[in-house]
Amino acid sequence: MTETRAVPSVSVTYAQTGNATKSNELGMRPMQERAYDKRGEQYLLIKSPPASGKSRALMFIALDKLHNQGVRKSIITVPEKSIGSSFADEPLTKYGFYYDWHVEPKWNLCNAPGEEGSKAASVKAFLDSDDRTLVCPHATFRNAVEKFGIEAFDGCLIAVDEFHHVSANPDNKLGAQLAELIARDKVHIVAMTGSYFRGDAEAVLMPHDEAKFETVTYTYYEQLNGYKWLKTLDIGYYFYSGSYSDEILSVLDPSQKTIVHIPSVNSRESTKDKIKEVEHILDELGDWEGTDPETGFQLVRTPDGRLLRIADLVNDDPAKRDRVSAALKDPKQKNNRDHVDIIIALGMAKEGFDWIWCEHALTVGYRSSLTEIVQIIGRATRDAEGKTRARFTNLIAEPDASEGAVVEAINDTLKAIAASLLMEQVLAPRFNFTPKNPKSEPVDGFDYGEGGYDPNKCNVGFNEEQGAFQIEIKGLAEPKTKEAERICKEDLNEVITAFAQDKTAIEQGLFNEELVPEELTQVRMGKIIKDRYPELNEADQEAVRQHAIAALNLTQKAKAIASGDDPSVDQKGNTALIEGVRKFALSVTELDIDLIDRINPFGEAYAILAKTMSEESLKQVASVIAGKKVSMSPDEARDLAKRALKFKQERGRLPSITASDAWEKRMAEGVAYLARMKAEAANG
Numbered sequence: 109m110t111e112t113r114a115v116p117s118v119s120v121t122y123a124q125t126g127n128a129t130k131s132n133e134l135g136m137r138p139m140q141e142r143a144y145d146k147r148g149e150q151y152l153l154i155k156s157p158p159a160s161g162k163s164r165a166l167m168f169i170a171l172d173k174l175h176n177q178g179v180r181k182s183i184i185t186v187p188e189k190s191i192g193s194s195f196a197d198e199p200l201t202k203y204g205f206y207y208d209w210h211v212e213p214k215w216n217l218c219n220a221p222g223e224e225g226s227k228a229a230s231v232k233a234f235l236d237s238d239d240r241t242l243v244c245p246h247a248t249f250r251n252a253v254e255k256f257g258i259e260a261f262d263g264c265l266i267a268v269d270e271f272h273h274v275s276a277n278p279d280n281k282l283g284a285q286l287a288e289l290i291a292r293d294k295v296h297i298v299a300m301t302g303s304y305f306r307g308d309a310e311a312v313l314m315p316h317d318e319a320k321f322e323t324v325t326y327t328y329y330e331q332l333n334g335y336k337w338l339k340t341l342d343i344g345y346y347f348y349s350g351s352y353s354d355e356i357l358s359v360l361d362p363s364q365k366t367i368v369h370i371p372s373v374n375s376r377e378s379t380k381d382k383i384k385e386v387e388h389i390l391d392e393l394g395d396w397e398g399t400d401p402e403t404g405f406q407l408v409r410t411p412d413g414r415l416l417r418i419a420d421l422v423n424d425d426p427a428k429r430d431r432v433s434a435a436l437k438d439p440k441q442k443n444n445r446d447h448v449d450i451i452i453a454l455g456m457a458k459e460g461f462d463w464i465w466c467e468h469a470l471t472v473g474y475r476s477s478l479t480e481i482v483q484i485i486g487r488a489t490r491d492a493e494g495k496t497r498a499r500f501t502n503l504i505a506e507p508d509a510s511e512g513a514v515v516e517a518i519n520d521t522l523k524a525i526a527a528s529l530l531m532e533q534v535l536a537p538r539f540n541f542t543p544k545n546p547k548s549e550p551v552d553g554f555d556y557g558e559g560g561y562d563p564n565k566c567n568v569g570f571n572e573e574q575g576a577f578q579i580e581i582k583g584l585a586e587p588k589t590k591e592a593e594r595i596c597k598e599d600l601n602e603v604i605t606a607f608a609q610d611k612t613a614i615e616q617g618l619f620n621e622e623l624v625p626e627e628l629t630q631v632r633m634g635k636i637i638k639d640r641y642p643e644l645n646e647a648d649q650e651a652v653r654q655h656a657i658a659a660l661n662l663t664q665k666a667k668a669i670a671s672g673d674d675p676s677v678d679q680k681g682n683t684a685l686i687e688g689v690r691k692f693a694l695s696v697t698e699l700d701i702d703l704i705d706r707i708n709p710f711g712e713a714y715a716i717l718a719k720t721m722s723e724e725s726l727k728q729v730a731s732v733i734a735g736k737k738v739s740m741s742p743d744e745a746r747d748l749a750k751r752a753l754k755f756k757q758e759r760g761r762l763p764s765i766t767a768s769d770a771w772e773k774r775m776a777e778g779v780a781y782l783a784r785m786k787a788e789a790a791n792g
Contacts, residue, residue: 127333127334127573131203131204132204133204134168134203134204134205134206135200135202135203135204135205136164136165136168136205137160137161137164138326138330138334139156139160139161139162139165139324139326139330139331140161140164140165140168142324142326143156143165143168143169143324144165144168144169144172146322146324147168147169147172147173147177148177149321149322150296150297150320151290151296151297151299151320151321151322152169152297152298152299152321152322152323152324153271153299153300153301153318153321153322153323153324154166154298154299154300154301154323154324154326155301155302155323155324155325155326155598156300156301156302156324156325156326156331157302157326157327157328157331157486157489158302158482158483158486158487158489159331159462159486159489159490159491160302160326160331162269162300162302163194163195163269164198165300166184166195166267166269166298166300167195167198167200167209168200168205169298170182170184170209170241170265170267170298171200171205171206171207171209173265173296174240174241174265175206175207177296178263179263179264179265179296180240180263180264181234181235181240181241181242181263181264181265182240182241182242182264182265182267183231183234183241183242183243183244183249183261183264183265183266183267184241184242184243184244184267184269185243185244185245185246185248185249185266185267185268185269186218186243186244186245186246186269186270187245187246187269187270187273188245189218189219189245190218190461191218191269191270192216192217192218192219192243192244192245193218193437194269195209195211195216195243196211196216197209197210197211209241210241211241211242211243212239212241214230215230215234215239215241215242215243216242216243217230217231217242217243217244217245217248218243218244218245227244227245227248227251227252228248228251228252228254228255228256230244230248231244231248231249231252231256232252232255232256232260235256235260235261235264246268246273246282249266249282250281250282250285253285254281254285258285258288258289258292259292259294261289261294261295262292262294262295263294263295264295264296265295265296265297265298266286266289266295266296266297266298267297267298267299267300268282268286268297268298268299268300269300270300270301270302271299271300271301272301272479274286274299274313283313286313286317287313287314287317290317290320297321299321302482302483302486316643319591319594323594323598325538325598327534327537327538327575328489328534328535329535329536329537329538329575330574330575331489332489332535333572333575335491336491337491337492337493337494337495337496338489338490338491338492338495338496338497338498339496339497340496340497340498341488341489341497341498341499341500341535342497342498342499342500343485343499343500343528343531343532343535344499344500344501344502344528345501345502345503345504345524345525345527345528345720346358346359346501346502346503346504346720347504347505347506347720347721347722347725348503348504348505348506349505349506351379352371352377352472352473352503352505353379353385353388353389353392354388354392355503356368356389356392356470356472356503357392357393359470359501359503360389360393360468360470361468362393362394362410362414362416362449362450363414364467364468365445365448365449365450365463365465365466365467365468366449366450366451366466366467366468366469366470367450367451367453367463367466367468367469367470367484367487367488368389368450368451368452368453368470368471368472369453369454369469369470369471369472369484370382370385370386370389370422370452370453370454370472371472371473372454372455372473375473376473376505376517376520377472377473377503377504377505378473382422382454383422383423385422386420386422386423386452389452390406390408390418393408393410393416393418393450394408394409394410394411394416395408395409396408397409397415400417402435403417403419403431403432403435403448404419404420404428404431404432404435405417405418405419405420405432405435405448406418406419406420416449416450417446417447417448417449417450418448418449418450418451418452419432419435419436419448419450419451419452420432420452421433421451421452421453421454421456422452422453422454433456435447435448436448436451436463442462442464443464445465445492445494448463451463451466461487462490463487463490464490464491464492464495465490465492465495466487466488466490466498467488467495467497467498467499468488468498468499468500468501469484469485469487469488469498469499469500469501470500470501470503471484471500471501471502471503472503473503473504473505473520474502474504474520474521474523474524474527475527481500481502481527481531482530482531482534484500485500485531488500500531502524502527504520504521504524505517505520506721506722506725507521507725507728507729518729518732518733519611521717521721521729522611522614522615522618525614525618525710525713525717526608526609526614527608528713528716529604529608529660529664529709529710529713530601530604530605530608532663532664532667533600533601533604533659533660533663534601536663536666536685537570537575537576537577537685537686538574538575538576538577539576539577539579539600539655539658539659539662540576540577540578540579540597541579541580541581541584541596541654541655541658541659542578542579542580542581542584542586543580543581543582543583543584543585543586544566544580544581544582544584544699548563548567548580549561549563550567550569551569551578553571553573553574554569554570554571554576554578555569555570555571555572556568556569557570557690565698566579566580566581566582566693566698566699566700567579567580567693568580568689568690568693570686570690577686577689579658579662579689579693579699580699581658581699581700581701581704582698582699582700582701583700583701583702584654584655584658584701585647585650585651585654585701586651587648587651587652587655588645588647588648588651589644589645589648591641591643591644591648592644592648592651592652595641595644595652596651596652596655600655600656600659603633603636603637603640603652603656604656604659604660606636606640607632607633607636607656607660607709610632610636612632613628613632613633613710614710615733616628617708617709617710617711617713617714618710618713618714618717618733619714619729619730619733620733623708624770624771624774625705625706625707625708625709625771626705626706626751626771626774627774628708628709628710629657629661629704629705629706629707629709630653630705630747630751631744631747631748631751633653633656633657634649634650634653634747635743635744635747637649637652637653637656654701654704657704657705657709658701658704660709661704661707661709662689662692662704663685664707664709664711664712664713665688665689665692665707665712666685666686666688666689666691666692667685667688667712668688668712668715669687669688669691669692706771740777740778740781742781742782742785744778745778745779745781745782745785746778746782747778748774748775748777748778748779748781749775749778749779749782751775751778752775752776752778752779755772755775762776762779763775763776763779764776765777765780
């Protein structure tokens with residue numbers, strides 16, 4: 109067994125205030141109370157992490173709409189049948205609410221067979237009945253809309269769980285139907301998701317539709333900071349060579365409650381025999397002692413004498429897998445920590461799967477969807493008694509020069525880094541940026557650190573309760589329209605996701621030694637924002653770009669300080685990242701947007717990669733990417749020329765092609781490229 113090079117990419121520690129699990133007099137936790145306060149909105153988008161209580165929040169809102177807002181029916185649609193159980197009956201009056209939640213068994217189409225064998229027909233039967241609540245899979249809802257038309261749903265509440273399954277792409281049927289429902293404007297919609305972005309980088313909603321939604325955001329930071337038990341979350345990608353099943357015990361600790369997601373049979377990491385892979389993992393863990401007749405769990409005796417109870421969800425035999433699946437869902441065992449020790453799954457145990465004791469989500473092979481990774485991490489971020497630490501590990505095959513699939517391996521590596529960058533952003537506190545000017549003042553509720561607010565410098569304030577930074581930046585552009593304000597307040601993580609998924613940006617940021625950071629922070633990020641928000645004017649697009657790159661780069665610089673050996677940064681409390689942001693702001697003469705634009709967003713990721721991957725593999729990856737250096741495109745040249753014009757307005761001259769400053773030289777190259785294009789066009 110070769111030694112695994114293991115460097116967690118991020119480790120975040122939280123305060124354990126217990127607030128996230130406390131209920132008010134109506135039985136609502138903080139996120140649910142926040143959502144309920146917006147119950148009067150016709151279109152509501154709830155962005156909240158797994159395990160924060162979105163299902164219960166929807167119950168409160170739906171019941172109020174049915175009883176007090178003139179809504180005639182509520183239809184809850186979920187991506188897969190197993191998630192339907194999240195909307196089972198709840199005696200909410202027992203905890204202080206005004207009404208109980210009830211779904212007639214025949215109207216839970218995740219379980220019921222459907223009228224005349226057709227679940228779509230059941231939706232019509234429900235609409236014609238006196239009952240008021242129905243739960244069904246997305247597919248059933250899509251079929252019903254197609255069959256009966258959007259008019260049939262007038263006056264209803266449509267609640268879409270796991271909303272990231274929707275896409276603005278016209279080929280996405282559910283997305284197209286929702287757009288029609290919104291255009292008709294005769295339904296209420298509540299959309300719920302733990303990750304408001306898609307793995308394929310498609311937009312979830314068209315901007316004009318998204319603008320109609322009131323957003324309730326509850327961050328990972330708020331949730332984890334408010335837990336009673338869970339204090340630390342580690343996220344890392346780890347490389348191996350050879351077969352993963354030979355090295356899995358380097359990262360799989362049998363004493364931790366673990367979900368192992370083995371690779372898809374179509375992936376590079378798979379041996380193409382998933383049954384043998386499971387058997388090999390069991391063999392690595394110890395001696396097999398048979399199968400528990402009641403649960404179907406595999407029993408394995410470890411070398412130190414412990415008996416592990418392992419749930420195998422990979423085996424396709426319906427009788428075996430259904431028994432194991434039923435045992436995992438047994439409500440009597442929900443709070444029994446000893447019920448199961450390890451779950452091995454392939455396509456299951458992700459979205460909506462609830463096992464509060466999970467301490468380690470171990471995923472073999474990169475998942476193409478960042479959304480899927482967020483969902484998998486969510487399996488480990490439940491709060492449970494005595495569970496103080498949780499972690500997510502992505503075990504990835506190191507690129508091997510002898511493989512024909514070396515390019516595919518490099519792509520997996522880049523995607524893992526992108527996922528890591530995204531999760532760092534998702535787990536960090538919220539950033540509120542304001543321009544620094546002579547009239548700047550401290551904001552109530554924010555702690556500005558030792559010495560307090562200083563009117564003569566850029567200040568960094570932090571609000572522990574809100575999990576939010578207030579950061580002053582010199583030269584920062586402010587959004588002028590309501591939509592741009594909303595994006596800067598609500599959508600920075602979505603913008604950063606699109607940037608982290610941009611293959612060219614991450615390749616150049618990691619491996620182009622001659623890269624000028626502004627090519628990424630200004631040109632590449634600028635293009636992503638123009639493509640994503642074409643309805644914004646140039647000034648607002650620039651404001652969004654500056655806010656997004658500031659959030660990404662400040663997290664990266666703070667991470668570098670927080671994970672380093674700097675003794676002045678307190679590693680004990682939940683303050684390492686906060687102190688990292690403060691320390692970076694204090695270490696520069698002035699926190700200005702030009703300085704932030706000069707930071708390579710992928711610099712810290714490369715430092716981790718250099719520690720994690722063998723030198724030989726790293727050189728090989730660099731040479732493959734260097735061999736396909738990106739030439740300037742006409743669009744980039746135009747963007748550089750616009751930046752050059754701004755440079756001229758500020759300095760009274762155009763950028764020089766012979767300048768020693770790399771960014772000035774690059775802008776001049778953009779102007780020269782455009783001039784050549786015009787000359788060639790003029791000459792025919």
